[in-house]
Amino acid sequence: MERQNIRKLMRSRRNELSENEQLEAAKKIKVNIFQHLKNADIRRLGIYLSNDSEIDTSLIIEELWHHNIAVYLPILHPFCSGYLLFQRYEKNSPMxxxxxxxxxxxxxxxxxxxxxDLDVLCTPLVAFDLQGNRLGMGGGFYDRTLAKYYREKRSKPEIIGLAHNCQQVDLLPIESWDVPLKTIVTPKKCYLW
Structure with missing residues (x-):
C-alpha cells in the first residue's frame, strides 16, 4: 500500500474512535509512558498537543506538570522552513x-x-510497524529536525512515538529520510527496539 493511502486509512481509523475510546486510550497511554520513564531522570520533555484525532496528550502533560517536569511543544521554525523548535509550555502560555x-x-x-537539551521527545505519528518505522503526516518536520541526532547516534533526547493501537500496520514502505524509532508507546503496550 502506498504511503498516502496508509495515511488516509490510519487517519480514518483514528477518527472513528469514540470520545470514550479516546479518553480510555489517553488514560492507558499515560500509565504506559510513565511506567516506561519511571527510572529516568527527566527534567525537560518535548511533546505535542493532539490534533486530528491523535492520541490525547493532555493527561500526560498534566502529570508532567504535577511532577515539575518542564514541558516543551513544537513550533514551526520561523527561519528554517520545514524544521521545528521546541518551546516551554505552561498553563498560561500565550498560544x-x-x-x-x-x-x-x-x-x-x-x-x-x-x-x-530535551531528555525525552514524544512524537506523533500516523502509522507504525513492528520494526520501529514511523509514518508521519507527510511534512517531514520531525524527520528533518531529528535526522542529525540519529546520524550521530545521540542518546539524548530519547525519542518516543505515541499512537493508538489501531495505527499499527504489518510493514510500512520506508524512504531514505525516514527516522526510525527505538520506542513506541500505545495504550496496549510499549514497543522497544
Missing part, C-alpha cells in the same frame, strides 16, 4: 494557531530549548 491549523506557543526565543 497561536500555525499555518496548518495546529495550536502552538507564541514564539518567545527565551523559552526555546535546543533539541539536544
Amino acid at each position: 497561536t494557531i500555525n499555518r496548518y491549523g495546529i495550536l502552538e506557543p507564541k514564539l518567545n526565543c527565551s523559552q526555546v530549548c535546543p533539541v539536544e
Whole structure:
C-alpha cells in the first residue's frame, strides 16, 4: 500500500474512535509512558498537543506538570522552513494557531530549548510497524529536525512515538529520510527496539 493511502486509512481509523475510546486510550497511554520513564531522570520533555484525532496528550502533560517536569511543544521554525523548535509550555502560555491549523506557543526565543537539551521527545505519528518505522503526516518536520541526532547516534533526547493501537500496520514502505524509532508507546503496550 502506498504511503498516502496508509495515511488516509490510519487517519480514518483514528477518527472513528469514540470520545470514550479516546479518553480510555489517553488514560492507558499515560500509565504506559510513565511506567516506561519511571527510572529516568527527566527534567525537560518535548511533546505535542493532539490534533486530528491523535492520541490525547493532555493527561500526560498534566502529570508532567504535577511532577515539575518542564514541558516543551513544537513550533514551526520561523527561519528554517520545514524544521521545528521546541518551546516551554505552561498553563498560561500565550498560544497561536500555525499555518496548518495546529495550536502552538507564541514564539518567545527565551523559552526555546535546543533539541539536544530535551531528555525525552514524544512524537506523533500516523502509522507504525513492528520494526520501529514511523509514518508521519507527510511534512517531514520531525524527520528533518531529528535526522542529525540519529546520524550521530545521540542518546539524548530519547525519542518516543505515541499512537493508538489501531495505527499499527504489518510493514510500512520506508524512504531514505525516514527516522526510525527505538520506542513506541500505545495504550496496549510499549514497543522497544
